[in-house]
Amino acid sequence: MRSIQLPSGRSIPLLGLGTWRMGEQSSQRQAEIAALRHGLDLGMTLIDTAEMYGEGGAERVIAEAIGDRRETVFLVSKVYPHNATRRGVMAACERSLQRLKTDHLDLYLLHWRGSVPLAETLEAFQTLKQSGKIRDYGVSNFDVSDMEEASVSAGGTAIATNQVLYNLTRRGIEWELLPWCRKHNVPIMAYSPIEQGRLLRNRTLQSIAKQHNGSPAQIAIAWLLHQENVIVIPKASRIAHVEQNQAALDLQLSREDLAALDATFPPPSKPVALEML
Template structure:
């Protein structure tokens, strides 16, 4: 199974499950819980959520899905920037733990950089880690300059991941941020890896997939999974799509095939502002 190594040495699943937009409709709750459990059965054991998603609703869905199965999952959640003071991050984490029905989050991320100094956020994260409330901490949506600033903060080099918008159509991080992260041993967690189902409608990607015997979504995921230090977290509440996603782990693109994808989705030729959704 594809895995990615965290700075601590721990190996986590390179293909996980996202939960953005889950928890917004009570009528969909049963299907969402079932999808997350089906994903666990397929080995998609890394589950990503956030207090922002449905204002805690997604965390509640995850908590229900993990009832009796917590040990099988590597659980990721994120704190709002406005809650990311030293005291605020501790209080926010306690609320997330209650919604998730667990006593520890495996990886806790700053959702994006806000008004609170990074030093305060890191201090809060370290306090949570010392108390056993989280095992690792990291960031999300921090650009090249932000990461260099984080590295200057006391304890900032303890960052275990940076969750970023990254897919075939959003390759700006490859210019400077991704090489820096790789040099410092920090994995990229790619959110919206199939661009919220828009990439599979791309005519060129559809033709590529047909030529090489896979689906467009599998091609997009396999392109990410073929890179060192990249975790992909597609969201799906559809059993067929879950199986399709899981099968992408078996694809191995040749250099020639990757060159075909580069022609369809060119890498950046200059530094670009960090993209976010």
């Protein structure tokens, strides 16, 4: 699996497995576990989750999927903003660790900006890092002004990623946030890479997919993997989808493909506020 280096020097796989909407329905549980295991078998060893997903249900599904393979997995979870106080972060992290049946997270993110002062959350993250409960920490849904504030707070320069909405239909971050993150060596983790399935009906994607004997989802993922310093975390609870998504790693988009995608999904021509799903 291709990987990049986090500011801490640790490496992170470029393509992983999202888990939003997992752990919500018991009838789906075995399929979700099988999909995650298959992804791990294929080398998609980054798993992204959050205490919010299924209110802990997704973390429980992941624990079962990982089984005794914990050391091969790069595990990411997130804390709710309303739990982001000093004590709240400690307790939320402990609950996530218990549900995930592990003693550490590889990366722990603030899910979005809430009313708790950022400095307090960052202080808690640093304490968790010192105690070995998390290896790295970062943020999610942070726009440039939030990143600027974070970067001058204690512990802010160690922020390992900003996980944001980024796909062909949501290119607003290319105006300012993406260049800012590149300049400050903060990798972007692109969520909803296929716009939760809504991108699949696009004619340009369908036509490029046909030329590559691939699928529209693969083209959307390959386009993100083509961007520098961007990690991609599609969610799939069907094995066939996991296989397609993994195969996007080998899909080389041509100059013509990229031009056709730019024409259909133009980059921003003015500032756009960060969007969130």
